Amino acid sequence: MPDQESEETLSPEHSSASTSAQQPDLADVVIEVDDVNFSYVKGTDVLRDITMNIKRGEVTALIGPSGCGKSTLLRCLNRMNDLIPTAAITKGEIRILDTNVYDPKVDPIELRKHVGMVFQKYNPFPKSIYENVAFGLRIQGIKKKSVLDEAVERSLKSAGLWNEVKDRLDTSGLGLSGGQQQRLCIARTIAVEPKIVLMDEPCSALDPISTTIIEELITQLKEEFTIVIVTHNMQQATRVSDKTAYFYLGELIEMDDTIRIFNSPSRKETEDYISGRFG
């Protein structure tokens, strides 16, 4: 959708990262979903003809009624769907950093180091806070204490959790509040320095205050990471995202600047959904 890029300036709240994307520069596109069909079970496509580009440093929100395939698309991006034996992309290509991620040469394990994921239900390991954050580095074989210490501190600071937990890094991660646990999961994800962070309804299990904190965190994180977030909360989408994609029954109905989607969507279905008449 090249015509959308010229209209970037219409959005007043855009950060420097997205204003720099005014030129239709393909190098800025980190995720290209190209005419993708996906099915869990052979013969029934859950996603159909999805085409979308996601640019570096932007927050993209995926919205749509329950069961429309938002999580499915997200999990295609880091190949988490590989865990389901029969699941497969049946058409099209997903390119991340100019590499077809379903190319047989691509190792999903390496891919996931570049495309991190935060889950709906916060799921820290029953380990210490420190070990939770260091987990990703440890499985990469990093043992040096100084490197781990530095990474843990940096990640916890980026996740806005450092001040709250710096005195009890060796207590269990399960002892934190829900919001803190989710931020711990974010810290754990960004500790391995991915390029892209996928978030599947990261706030749906949290209270409003924790939600606000995480939303602020997301706006800070987009300086460093490209973020794709699934949300059911329209306000959240308007608050945190630069682009919004509306899905309905496995199809991408419309994707545009968030401000346009919510103020003047070009499709009637989108309008119906965001104004609450449906979904």
Next chain:
Amino acid sequence: MEVSTQDPPLDASAETMENPLYKKHTAVKRRDATISVLLGVATYAILACAAFIFLDIMRKGAPVVFESSFPFVNTEFFTQSPESLITFEIEDGSYFEMGSSEFYEWKRENPETRIVEEHAHPYSGGGILGPLVGTALLTGICIVVALFIGLATAIFLNEYSSKGKFMDMLRLAIMNLAGVPSIVFGLFGLGLFCLVAPVITDVPQERALFTIPIFFTDSYLSFEGWGTCMLAGGFTLAVMILPVIIAACEESLKAIPMGFREASLALGATKWQSISKSVLPYAFPGMLTASILGITRVAGETAPIMFTAALAHKDKLPWQDIPVNKNANFLAQSGEWTSGFVSQSVQAMPYHIYTVAARIPQNEWTRPMQYGSVFVFMVVVMLFAALSIFLRTRYRKKMKW
């Protein structure tokens, strides 16, 4: 539940008919009361049986094990192996009763004393050290083997295998093992472990199923079996509790939230990293508890070890007098010692109890050994069961994700 509460005075019925909230004595209600009484009777009957067995064994067994004077425990019962009990009378009319080893010593010291009447009661003297040690060794080998194979199978079934008809059938087959009678396992163990399991040897036996020469050495891999020994017994018991262990391990693995696996995979962990770092450590306590419960089941089995490992009588403890080539280097010596150690037959508690209860003439002299053995064995097994329950409740409390 009490039937007596159900029969109020008859004249009350006139009033109660009017108030819909009052008790009514319909046939349905009566059936209800009868059924609850029947259910209760069945339950308390079991309790009564259990209490009778337990108390009877305790009443007759505890005096064998405990003493009224310091150290309050019959130490000989735990430090000696079973031997014959000799009862005899000498010419001056005094009467003696002692274990056979003590008896021969006594005879050597008093060569001139004439014994008038002498009776030997096999297996009724000494203590139960040999059978206790043997059972510990058998269950030890069993649990190591069963945990190793069971854990591997459970991980494969739960984490690696794809769901499908074949896997369901495999699982069903494993679970069906639990229904095989234990005597069949005993014969199976005899056939497989005692007679055809592979050994490395320089001189293969004639009866070996087949032999494979090992390159660059003089040795052969000979499928001649391990003979009747604790290794064969331990393996047989292991095969027997595999279904229990596999089910328990799978249960523990299933209890670990999917989120842990997904989270570590999403951080770039390989499948095995994810399992070993963020599933197994949390599943392990549960597996261990279940395995301890498995021990208690397997420790009491007689049939599987009858043909494969157990001896009624053995003079030496398993670690005594194992032949080793003293000139070889340390590694070779310890290897030789270990293989010598595991290829002995052992005494075992259930088999010992079977022997003293059913294979020797019964009289009042055999009774202390019978009840003492049963009492000790029961207490040991119950302690293990209690330990497992204790660990499980403790672990359940800690498991709060």
